[in-house]
Amino acid sequence: DTAVSQTPKYLVTQMGNDKSIKCEQNLGHDTMYWYKQDSKKFLKIMFSYNNKELIINETVPNRFSPKSPDKAHLNLHINSLELGDSAVYFCASSLLVGGARNTEAFFGQGTRLTVV
Amino acid sequence: AQSVSQHNHHVILSEAASLELGCNYSYGGTVNLFWYVQYPGQHLQLLLKYFSGDPLVKGIKGFEAEFIKSKFSFNLRKPSVQWSDTAEYFCAVMNNNAGNMLTFGGGTRLMVKP
Numbered sequence: 430d431t432a433v434s435q436t437p438k439y440l441v442t443q444m445g446n447d448k449s450i451k452c453e454q455n456l457g458h459d460t461m462y463w464y465k466q467d468s469k470k471f472l473k474i475m476f477s478y479n480n481k482e483l484i485i486n487e488t489v490p491n492r493f494s495p496k497s498p499d500k501a502h503l504n505l506h507i508n509s510l511e512l513g514d515s516a517v518y519f520c521a522s523s524l525l526v527g528g529a530r531n532t533e534a535f536f537g538q539g540t541r542l543t544v545v
Numbered sequence: 546a547q548s549v550s551q552h553n554h555h556v557i558l559s560e561a562a563s564l565e566l567g568c569n570y571s572y573g574g575t576v577n578l579f580w581y582v583q584y585p586g587q588h589l590q591l592l593l594k595y596f597s598g599d600p601l602v603k604g605i606k607g608f609e610a611e612f613i614k615s616k617f618s619f620n621l622r623k624p625s626v627q628w629s630d631t632a633e634y635f636c637a638v639m640n641n642n643a644g645n646m647l648t649f650g651g652g653t654r655l656m657v658k659p
Binding site: 464473474485534535537538 | 587590594639643651
């Protein structure tokens, strides 16, 4: 059973297109994240949702719009894709309820997005 | 704002050599610390974590790390590496006051020669 699953695993698309990446977790966690890993392997937080509410929104172009229909899902929609959006996008989840501090994040397999 | 720095960007070792990867962080509050490993083409996997208690933590695959609060460090060690340890290693700090988000270091690429 996959704990955090992302689809698709690979995505190749042309500049200007709109695309979505889906993420689902079956761990019962209440918080989900999107991280971006660039070509130099640098990992950076993009967004975080807690119980469907946005709690972290780092400096990300507004072409990126996360959507959380429920606490088990956090999708990432990207409008007007640009070459610089090419990266690996990782979804993750963790547990925050009750102020849980001793908790770890579980990562999905990643989605390699290539914009051509 | 917190930050994490990993001093070694690329490390090349022969099998059976000992490994130590440096990690320093800057954050004023209570921290949770992690080391993740990313094998070629794969996702992030947790190697080990520190929340509290014994500052020497043991993880999977023979890895261990030591939290030294006075030095703001959390270095990763392994006494004898194997070819299969070739991977990218990431140190991370979790900010409990910011939705448990992780701040990652820049990563260290380890290559183990057979």
